Amino acid sequence: MTPPTPLHLSLAGQAVDVLREQVLTGEIPPGSRVNEVEVAQKLGISRGPLREAIRHLASEGLLQLVPHRGAFVPDADTDEVKALFELRTALECAAAELAASRRTDVDLVRLHEVCAESRRNYKTGQPFPYRLDLAFHQTLIDAARSPRIAEQVRLVQQRVVLLRSALDDDPPHQHASMDDHDELVKAIENGDAAKASTVMRRHLSRVCAQMLTSLNR
Amino acid sequence: MTPPTPLHLSLAGQAVDVLREQVLTGEIPPGSRVNEVEVAQKLGISRGPLREAIRHLASEGLLQLVPHRGAFVPDADTDEVKALFELRTALECAAAELAASRRTDVDLVRLHEVCAESRRNYKTGQPFPYRLDLAFHQTLIDAARSPRIAEQVRLVQQRVVLLRSALDDDPPHQHASMDDHDELVKAIENGDAAKASTVMRRHLSRVCAQMLTSLNR
DNA sequence: GAACTGCCAACTGTCGACAGTTGACAACGC
DNA sequence: GCGTTGTCAACTGTCGACAGTTGGCAGTTC
Numbered sequence: 001m002t003p004p005t006p007l008h009l010s011l012a013g014q015a016v017d018v019l020r021e022q023v024l025t026g027e028i029p030p031g032s033r034v035n036e037v038e039v040a041q042k043l044g045i046s047r048g049p050l051r052e053a054i055r056h057l058a059s060e061g062l063l064q065l066v067p068h069r070g071a072f073v074p075d076a077d078t079d080e081v082k083a084l085f086e087l088r089t090a091l092e093c094a095a096a097e098l099a100a101s102r103r104t105d106v107d108l109v110r111l112h113e114v115c116a117e118s119r120r121n122y123k124t125g126q127p128f129p130y131r132l133d134l135a136f137h138q139t140l141i142d143a144a145r146s147p148r149i150a151e152q153v154r155l156v157q158q159r160v161v162l163l164r165s166a167l168d169d170d171p172p173h174q175h176a177s178m179d180d181h182d183e184l185v186k187a188i189e190n191g192d193a194a195k196a197s198t199v200m201r202r203h204l205s206r207v208c209a210q211m212l213t214s215l216n217r
Numbered sequence: 218m219t220p221p222t223p224l225h226l227s228l229a230g231q232a233v234d235v236l237r238e239q240v241l242t243g244e245i246p247p248g249s250r251v252n253e254v255e256v257a258q259k260l261g262i263s264r265g266p267l268r269e270a271i272r273h274l275a276s277e278g279l280l281q282l283v284p285h286r287g288a289f290v291p292d293a294d295t296d297e298v299k300a301l302f303e304l305r306t307a308l309e310c311a312a313a314e315l316a317a318s319r320r321t322d323v324d325l326v327r328l329h330e331v332c333a334e335s336r337r338n339y340k341t342g343q344p345f346p347y348r349l350d351l352a353f354h355q356t357l358i359d360a361a362r363s364p365r366i367a368e369q370v371r372l373v374q375q376r377v378v379l380l381r382s383a384l385d386d387d388p389p390h391q392h393a394s395m396d397d398h399d400e401l402v403k404a405i406e407n408g409d410a411a412k413a414s415t416v417m418r419r420h421l422s423r424v425c426a427q428m429l430t431s432l433n434r
Numbered sequence: 435g436a437a438c439t440g441c442c443a444a445c446t447g448t449c450g451a452c453a454g455t456t457g458a459c460a461a462c463g464c
Numbered sequence: 465g466c467g468t469t470g471t472c473a474a475c476t477g478t479c480g481a482c483a484g485t486t487g488g489c490a491g492t493t494c
Contacts, residue, residue: 046449059276068455087365094307148304263479285485
């Protein structure tokens with residue numbers, strides 16, 4: 001039981017969750033417009049809370065607001081991918097450095113576990129699920145113990161997911177990614193911040209390059 | 218006259234500007250609450266646009282939302298300062314590296330000019346104005362030519378300004394800061410990304426330490 | 435006197451309606 | 465035919481009012 005728990009999310013909060021899901025899964029495709037009255041009716045709420053939800057998602061970069069025109073799902077674009085990965089690199093390299101000096105034994109166990117699951121999945125011959133890639137980076141971020149950096153990384157990763165859905169990207173090259181991840185864990189385990197940062201940079205640069213290839217075809 | 222110019226910022230947009238100013242200058246002091254009806258009346262608008270403005274500022278970190286209680290100006294707090302400067306260091310070090318490899322001659326002129334103005338100000342014996350410090354960092358960020366990083370840096374610096382107003386911080390040590398800035402410009406001029414990053418890290422760590430001292434007294 | 439209970443005012447969350455703007459299409463002039 | 469102008473429907477921006485929640489205060493009980 002949760003006695004005085006306001007598990008009662010506001011309508012705006014619920015709308016944020018639903019809309020975010022629909023945007024990230026591509027249910028609302030990139031480039032399309034979000035009609036306030038239409039969506040509000042569909043969700044069974046009035047325009048007020050929905051507007052708040054839209055503005056919130058816009059602040060996360062999942063929607064673009066145009067005055068008097070409405071909200072649009074941003075489309076993939078080369079410059080945006082580059083700019084986003086420059087930000088992601090700055091954040092995640094810093095996180096990798098911090099993780100190397102702050103990680104606990106529990107963090108290491110978790111990191112190894114994610115890597116192990118990736119290898120198990122690899123043996124099945126199935127494609128590398130984004131879920132596992134995200135899980136790895138999430139675990140690493142947590143090990144860095146820097147709430148503000150973690151917050152920003154989460155937002156950036158969210159936008160990367162959106163970009164992927166926009167350009168139906170191939171799944172990441174599992175073998176290369178797995179090796180990068182393993183090397184990262186090793187560096188973090190050894191407390192080698194410089195190495196961790198270098199590996200992370202190489203890893204992200206590879207992922208970015210792949211997305212740019214997907215974009216230009 | 219501005220014929221078809223939509224220089225006509227929406228009421229919500231105007232409210233954002235006014236409120237941001239009031240929060241950053243401490244006119245609405247840290248810890249205090251923003252009453253929707255009261256402020257809306259004062260601004261001569263209804264609660265709708267004001268709510269949007271409040272939510273927007275909350276997404277920038279200048280206000281904290283508490284369900285069913287309202288919006289509060291966040292108060293200074295040691296952990297928050299540390300976490301914020303970890304984020305700022307990650308972003309500005311990356312920016313310094315990028316600036317070292319991307320800066321144009323015009324960028325260098327601008328950077329030198331800001332440094333020169335700081336030295337001129339120093340000779341007058343007046344305290345180091347935040348304006349000059351901000352101008353330097355802003356110029357450096359522009360030279361990095363990374364829009365997403367620039368955007369985040371601006372948000373972080375804004376929160377630093379808020380923290381300063383919260384703990385009526387001493388102005389930065391002009392001499393040390395000026396030296397740091399000069400060294401940074403030199404590294405950027407030489408295209409030495411590693412050096413630029415190192416100097417920036419030292420600079421920010423010094424500024425952070427000073428803020429923490431101000432906080433504990 | 436301390437703890438509990440029930441009320442109350444203040445405020446936020448939500449709604450429906452009106453006003454202003456935009457983009458598109460049709461009518462018009464050349 | 466092509467550019468211009470006028471009109472209109474659709475949509476966003478804004479408003480005022482109602483409903484639900486919160487924290488505090490008075491009253492009650494032990």
